[in-house]
Amino acid sequence: MEPIRLGSIGPEVEDVQRRLEALGLTCPSDPSVFDPATEAAVRTFQQRRGLIADGVVGSETWQTLVGASFSLGDRLLYVTRPLMRGDDVRELQRRLNRLGFDAGYDDGLFGPQTVAAVREFQLNAGLLVDGIAGRETVEHLLRLHRSHQEAPVAAVREREALRRPSRRSLAGARLMVDPGHGIADPGLSSADGAQEHDLTWRIGAALEGRLAALGAHVVLSRGPNTSPTPSQRAAQANAEDVELILSIHLNGANSPRARGAAAYHFGTEVQISDRGQRLAELALAAVLDATGTQDCRVHPSISPILRESRAPAAVIEPGFLTHPEEGRQLAEPRTQQRLAAALTHAITHYLLGDPPPSTPARMAPLTSARSTP
Incomplete structure (x- = not known):
């Protein structure tokens, strides 16, 4: 994609501003103009998400911004190429990890390790084992909670590896x-x-x-x-x-x-x-x-x-x-x-x-x- 930056004008800028405002980041009242206030909002978003805070909406910032608009249950999660990504995937990974199903780190990518964890959860919950996080799987997952298990299995494994x-x-x-x-x-x-x-x-x-x-x-x-x-x-x-x-x-x-x-x-x-x-x-x-x-x-x-x-x-x-x-x-x-x-x-x-x-x-x-x- 063509980077969206200071001075850009058009509907793509308005789309960026709308998504930023939905996340609580205030943009100017004049839509479709990428002005310094929009640049500052983009930088804040990038800093919060661990991206390079250059104020430019490139490919990685855009994909992360789009992914930030999804909550768990908003859409069907399944294997695609490129991988599905978003905040809903991260929430899925967090919940699976807290229940002891190793989804890896909450990187927001619906990859092989997350699919394996979904399948294992479905098997244990008596659901259709297809590796797809659909409505029934998500509803079962949302009904379960284990707040004391904050460290995912992947984190424990990494700490053990560091000891030797x-x-x-x-x-x-x-x-x-x-x-x-x-x-x-x-x-x-x-x-x-x-x-x-x-x-x-x-x-x-x-x-x-x-x-x-x-x-x-x-x-x-x-x-x-x-x-x-x-x-x-x-x-x-x-x-x-x-x-x-x-x-x-x-x-x-x-x-x-x-x-x-x-x-x-x-x-x-x-x-x-x-x-x-x-x-x-x-x-x-x-x-x-x-x-x-x-x-x-x-x-x-x-x-x-x-x-x-x-x-x-x-x-x-x-x-x-x-x-x-x-x-x-x-x-x-x-x-x-x-x-x-x-x-x-x-x-x-x-x-x-x-x-x-x-x-x-x-x-x-x-x-x-x-x-x-």
Whole structure:
């Protein structure tokens, strides 16, 4: 879809405003005009939903906005391609999980694990076992409630997995490295013209080489000249049955003073991926230790690569491409190799359970003291 943003005019803008107002987000009295008030409402919605808060209604924001209009029971829920999504699916998952039927995390996607949980519930309730959440299944589910079981089965399983290292070495580990964006979706650009898709590819390729040298089987989500969608990357990770996913992006802001590193893991207002959070924390700590840049912290997100993949996943943004000095250094091969070494350290720590015997040597901060806000 064509992004709807500040300055857009037409019925599609009015549709966005109507949906935002139904969620309690006030838009201007002048319909069909995407003005600053509408942009602010979109940003608020994106922040609440763990989306990139850029104020632009792109494909992911639009699908999430449409899904937010559904309550459990409003429609029949069944398997489709692409998957059905929405707040009704999330409520279905929450209720199934609280009753002990493992629907996975409440990611709002009516996928195979949710279908299996619906079928198991139907079998136990004496209903037709078809994996479809129709009127009779939903009515039975709404009559049942177990408030004391707040932690879904998936969360318990993840916490147990965190208590024990999965490997003694990286030999044979199946990992995905996801260089963000692609040639058809280049992402951000620095003042010097460096493009995000090119820099994430260079960092990702260097990381792939280091991990492969340790014996890992590394799947790159794209090549230097391809641009799969985030959902296609998640589907590839699922098909390859990888053990973790590390997605590499760069940050940007309207202010050239903004700088620092941040990381993201799957999370909603009520649930998070514990393993994804751990991977994000380790990746961010390694980058901060290697670069000395500002800590922009770890955040929950529902971006497709985090939500639609079965493996624990994290997104790392090692710096702001829009910061003059930080952007320049991110384009330097020396910095890219440092970041690859730091991320190798983080992945090794995550999989083996203990820090490797040596950590990447700390480099000079990506920005000078005079550029610090």
